Amino acid sequence: xxxxxxxxxxxxxxxxxxxxxxxxxxxxxxxxxxxxxxxxxxxxxxxxxxxxxxxxxxxxxxxxxxxxxxxxxxxxxxxxxxxxxxxxxxxxxxxxxxxxxxxxxxxxxxxxxxxxxxxxxxxxxxxxxxxxxxxxxxxxxxxxxxxxxxxxxxxxxxxxxxxxxxxxxxxxxxxxxxxxxxxxxxxxxxxxxxxxxxxxxxxxxxxxxxxxxxxxxxxxxxxxxxxxxxxxxxxxxxxxxxxxxxxxxxxxxxxxxxxxxxxxxxxxxxxxxxxxxxxxxxxxxxxxxxxxxxxxxxxxxxxxxxxxxxxxxxxxxxxxxxxxxxx
Amino acid sequence: xxxxxxxxxxxxxxxxxxxxxxxxxxxxxxxxxxxxxxxxxxxxxxxxxxxxxxxxxxxxxxxxxxxxxxxxxxxxxxxxxxxxxxxxxxxxxxxxxxxxxxxxxxxxxxxxxxxxxxxxxxxxxxxxxxxxxxxxxxxxxxxxxxxxxxxxxxxxxxxxxxxxxxxxxxxxxxxxxxxxxxxxxxxxxxxxxxxxxxxxxxxxxxxxxxxxxxxxxxxxxxxxxxxxxxxxxxxxxxxxxxxxxxxxxxxxxxxxxxxxxxxxxxxxxxx
Numbered sequence: 001x002x003x004x005x006x007x008x009x010x011x012x013x014x015x016x017x018x019x020x021x022x023x024x025x026x027x028x029x030x031x032x033x034x035x036x037x038x039x040x041x042x043x044x045x046x047x048x049x050x051x052x053x054x055x056x057x058x059x060x061x062x063x064x065x066x067x068x069x070x071x072x073x074x075x076x077x078x079x080x081x082x083x084x085x086x087x088x089x090x091x092x093x094x095x096x097x098x099x100x101x102x103x104x105x106x107x108x109x110x111x112x113x114x115x116x117x118x119x120x121x122x123x124x125x126x127x128x129x130x131x132x133x134x135x136x137x138x139x140x141x142x143x144x145x146x147x148x149x150x151x152x153x154x155x156x157x158x159x160x161x162x163x164x165x166x167x168x169x170x171x172x173x174x175x176x177x178x179x180x181x182x183x184x185x186x187x188x189x190x191x192x193x194x195x196x197x198x199x200x201x202x203x204x205x206x207x208x209x210x211x212x213x214x215x216x217x218x219x220x221x222x223x224x225x226x227x228x229x230x231x232x233x234x235x236x237x238x239x240x241x242x243x244x245x246x247x248x249x250x251x252x253x254x255x256x257x258x259x260x261x262x263x264x265x266x267x268x269x270x271x272x273x274x275x276x277x278x279x280x281x282x283x284x285x286x287x288x289x290x291x292x293x294x295x296x297x298x299x300x301x302x303x304x305x306x307x308x309x310x311x312x313x314x315x316x317x318x319x320x321x322x323x324x325x326x327x
Numbered sequence: 328x329x330x331x332x333x334x335x336x337x338x339x340x341x342x343x344x345x346x347x348x349x350x351x352x353x354x355x356x357x358x359x360x361x362x363x364x365x366x367x368x369x370x371x372x373x374x375x376x377x378x379x380x381x382x383x384x385x386x387x388x389x390x391x392x393x394x395x396x397x398x399x400x401x402x403x404x405x406x407x408x409x410x411x412x413x414x415x416x417x418x419x420x421x422x423x424x425x426x427x428x429x430x431x432x433x434x435x436x437x438x439x440x441x442x443x444x445x446x447x448x449x450x451x452x453x454x455x456x457x458x459x460x461x462x463x464x465x466x467x468x469x470x471x472x473x474x475x476x477x478x479x480x481x482x483x484x485x486x487x488x489x490x491x492x493x494x495x496x497x498x499x500x501x502x503x504x505x506x507x508x509x510x511x512x513x514x515x516x517x518x519x520x521x522x523x524x525x526x527x528x529x530x531x532x533x534x535x536x537x538x539x540x541x542x543x544x545x546x547x548x549x550x551x552x553x554x555x556x557x558x559x560x561x562x563x564x565x566x567x568x569x570x571x572x573x574x575x576x577x578x579x580x581x582x583x584x585x586x587x588x589x590x591x592x593x594x595x596x597x598x
Contacts, residue, residue, distance in 0.1 A: 068437070068438045069438075069440075070434060070438065070597060071597045071598075089440055090440040090441070090442065092440065093438060093439065094440050096438070096440070100434060103435070104430060104432055104434065104435060105432065105435075106355060106426075106430050106432055107430070108358055108359060109355065113354060116351065117351040117354065117355065118435060118436065118439060119347075120347035120348050120350060120351035121347075121348065121351070121436050121439040121441040121446065122439050122441070162435065166439070
């Protein structure tokens, strides 16, 4: 199954009756003259993996820091798990686990001791979750070693174990795959999907388009502090132009025929084939069938007909390119 | 047995651990080997070294050097420990104030939702427990040496011993609070220690000796602290004339200011 198909499959299971675990309205953070977060209205549905996607410096970490009460908002409102932040921050964060930037630890303590310290700041039951959390991230055997001897991947896993001490309804993970090797990244993807399958919500920020597309059900695309698009990945991709690759024995004649179709915006050569770009209203499979019928009816021999869904990457680049053009 | 089990577990069977945050602070502190060794050397180690040296001098020339125990030696020990112990207290305070920030762990604690004030105040009982434990060890050793090695020399009264212990406890505790407040304010251990050492070891003694400063010297923590030192100890030259009330007020202001400044910074800084 390709990425787009996976996204569509997940979108079908995507919650329709929206119950949001994170809601912000007009959230703004200014550092002097610089606007890091600009009137952000974000809604993260419960029980989903939600990607907060944007290039480096787009204000992703700043937004997360505000949600967690690590820095104050300049303006706007936010609710986490239904509780207003910062007014009821303690209640809001009780069931939230978070990794902001890279997870940090006391290096002179063991993994288990580091978890004990954070458990002490949480409810008493958090202590009883330490062993389970260590086992779940595969660190049970190394838990009594000092953290200074841990690899980057182990530290990342210990950070996730620390999140699990909250028995979290919401996990907020900031660039969680940074520094992980390919095996670690694959393991992490499975881990996030398992958490979502348990009914938890994962909000992860990333600048890696492919990563978000593989893991998440929905996404908000952020650029220069503003959310420029928000919704399920399939919906966002559907808003952008999809295309069909067409191969036949007479490309010139085929091109003349295809451009006459209403939903086609452009036809351009793509190697030996033609790439047919559809407008936003162009249903991919229906259009492919129509093109096939048209070309075969005109006596052309069609040997290739390949619908191509717009990827999140394409969507992201299209949106940000449009914004740059406007600017 | 049932009663004990009921008291030590919650309804969900989770172990009930009182004072969890101070325990966590204690865990962080006691596993800092370098710091703990230094603090132990400045208190227990210094005490042992001091009395062993007194005894060696006495054994080498008993006519010139009196017994290793007795009132005079005890008095010297109290003076020296008030200085070295203050350094240990300030070191521990500075570490507790700055270590979470330096390691980046303060952020991880804040995202649990626990109030920053609770995180800050948990450091005080933990730090005092460590510094007072070290003091208790040093004090016990010093008292034993003072009495056992006194020979024909007079020994300190029980009242003087108790008063000295309480005064040392206050002095070391104040140094700890000063270190904690400044460490929390600056968020970095090295500059905190440098500033504290410069103040405690150089500037305060210097200012205390400048009689031209007159009653302005009453505002110095060390001057107010020495006012409360038991009578008869050496170090009387450090005493600045002041009333008991002023002394208590100055000490309260220094202690409170240190705690409040550290708390305020902990509550307002970006984590």
